[in-house]
Amino acid sequence: MNKKQRAQAIKTLFLHHYPNPKTELKYNNLYELLVSVMLSAQCTDKRINLVTPALFAKYPTPALLAQAPLESVKELIKSVSFFNNKAQNLIKMAQQVLHTFDGKIPTTQEELKTLAGVGQKTANVVLIEYFEANFMAVDTHVFRTSHRLGLSYAKSAQQTEADLTKAFKTDLSILHQAFVLFGRYICKAQKPQCQQCFVQDFCMTQSNFKPA
The missing domain is CATH 1.10.340.30 (Hypothetical protein; domain 2)
Incomplete structure (x- = not known):
């Protein structure tokens, strides 16, 4: 499986597991x-x-x-x-x-x-x-999980954003929200819940990556 196929496989799994992810922030406008x-x-x-x-x-x-x-x-x-x-x-x-x-x-x-x-x-x-704009935003959760999955090796959040945008191209708004939830509840910085992980086969490491 090449890099492009790998990214597509990960994308498919995320879209399946998080069909309609939303922020947990509460707002009215x-x-x-x-x-x-x-x-x-x-x-x-x-x-x-x-x-x-x-x-x-x-x-x-x-x-x-x-x-x-x-x-x-x-x-x-x-x-x-x-x-x-x-x-x-x-x-x-x-x-x-x-x-x-x-x-x-x-x-x-x-x-x-x-x-x-x-x-x-x-x-x-x-x-x-x-x-639902087609953008990717990289917070600590997205940075950590995307690096653990080998989707980016960039040291900055902005370059990681560019790598993920290039790798996924579409459905970026859904994928951003999905990666946040994934990092918050499954692929945690400390003690990741590997038993619950639906992309465990693609995991490269449990290291806690942070933007430089």
């Missing part, structure tokens, strides 16, 4: 999704879901968040990792949305990336989840 994804960097979805209800109750729109006192936002998200920087970015992002995009969250990768605290991964995750 594009604004809430963007904020949740921004907060989720290096933090668990479970923690974000505990924090966002109060945040969205107090600041339900970009216009209100844009005017929020920094200390108020910090207080609401203080249990989230890097809450100081994230609070600053949330307010600045909301101000940019208000002044540059007429109060509407932009819907293209390039426009999203102009917002404070929004890199390519965050932009892609938002577009994948909300629009």
Whole structure:
């Protein structure tokens, strides 16, 4: 089995096991999704879901968040990792949305990336989840599992994204969500659940790969 056939076989198994995977972040609109994804960097979805209800109750729109006192936002998200920087970015992002995009969250990768605290991964995750856009986003779960399966040997998340996009080409939104769930519950960083693994035949190693 060559590299292309191997990637196709893995893709087929993932699409079969995760026919309709979705993010575990709880949101009601594009604004809430963007904020949740921004907060989720290096933090668990479970923690974000505990924090966002109060945040969205107090600041339900970009216009209100844009005017929020920094200390108020910090207080609401203080249990989230890097809450100081994230609070600053949330307010600045909301101000940019208000002044540059007429109060509407932009819907293209390039426009999203102009917002404070929004890199390519965050932009892609938002577009994948909300629009089912054909993008791949590489978080720690996707990075680890794709390297364990020999789908990429890149040292950075962005190059890994390029490798996976090239290998899979289509159904990227589904595959991104599937790899996240797979890494979160089966192919864990520590003590992977190999007995439950449906792609065990393709596993190269149990090493815990992290982006450089």
